[in-house]
Amino acid sequence: AQTVTQSQPEMSVQEAETVTLSCTYDTSENNYYLFWYKQPPSRQMILVIRQEAYKQQNATENRFSVNFQKAAKSFSLKISDSQLGDTAMYFCAFMITGNQFYFGTGTSLTVIP
Amino acid sequence: EAQVTQNPRYLITVTGKKLTVTCSQNMNHEYMSWYRQDPGLGLRQIYYSMNVEVTDKGDVPEGYKVSRKEKRNFPLILESPSPNQTSLYFCASSLWLPILTGELFFGEGSRLTVL
Numbered sequence: 247a248q249t250v251t252q253s254q255p256e257m258s259v260q261e262a263e264t265v266t267l268s269c270t271y272d273t274s275e276n277n278y279y280l281f282w283y284k285q286p287p288s289r290q291m292i293l294v295i296r297q298e299a300y301k302q303q304n305a306t307e308n309r310f311s312v313n314f315q316k317a318a319k320s321f322s323l324k325i326s327d328s329q330l331g332d333t334a335m336y337f338c339a340f341m342i343t344g345n346q347f348y349f350g351t352g353t354s355l356t357v358i359p
Numbered sequence: 360e361a362q363v364t365q366n367p368r369y370l371i372t373v374t375g376k377k378l379t380v381t382c383s384q385n386m387n388h389e390y391m392s393w394y395r396q397d398p399g400l401g402l403r404q405i406y407y408s409m410n411v412e413v414t415d416k417g418d419v420p421e422g423y424k425v426s427r428k429e430k431r432n433f434p435l436i437l438e439s440p441s442p443n444q445t446s447l448y449f450c451a452s453s454l455w456l457p458i459l460t461g462e463l464f465f466g467e468g469s470r471l472t473v474l
Binding site: 349 | 447
């Protein structure tokens with residue numbers, strides 16, 4: 247069975263500080279993709295960052311970066327220089343090659359002015 | 360503007376009254392899928408479609424039907440809604456390259472309440 251676990255239901259961070267959201271997953275597949283999606287209060291889901299499992303180099307997108315540990319099946323998201331607009335629910339997800347997506351339960355992040 | 364459009368955005372209905380939530384995308388995407396979002400459970404995949412006339416069950420297909428007669432449309436059908444189908448529903452689409460790259464484009468969600 248494919249599972250995604252986000253153990254932090256809620257987190258907060260001061261504006262301009264750095265925060266790390268954790269995610270672990272379980273799959274017996276070898277080829278898959280990992281993602282972080284953001285859902286702001288507007289409800290619109292937006293892709294934040296993507297990581298191919300076969301790549302060892304951690305993905306980065308501006309202030310967002312991941313720490314991908316394939317052996318440990320860990321995929322954490324680091325947000326640097328947090329901004330008020332980063333306040334949102336963040337979902338970790340993975341997709342096995344092909345079709346199905348599996349999402350975690352989400353971490354609600356609040357950026358405090 | 361590239362988008363995924365869901366309708367209705369909000370709906371209150373009663374048990375047993377058939378309803379359809381429409382989903383349309385204008386990006387010529389092959390892949391489309393439906394999710395439900397419930398507190399503490401995250402997003403769970405209901406059905407997905409790789410292309411026209413090709414649909415498959417996700418993790419929670421019970422009580423739902425879908426069809427993919429046209430590439431742009433992927434309606435979600437609740438033949439006999441029950442209160443446990445009260446949820447926030449999202450439609451999403453993606454390009455098939457020939458494999459999915461994972462960038463799902465989501466609709467704005469449809470809040471369904473079944474009394």
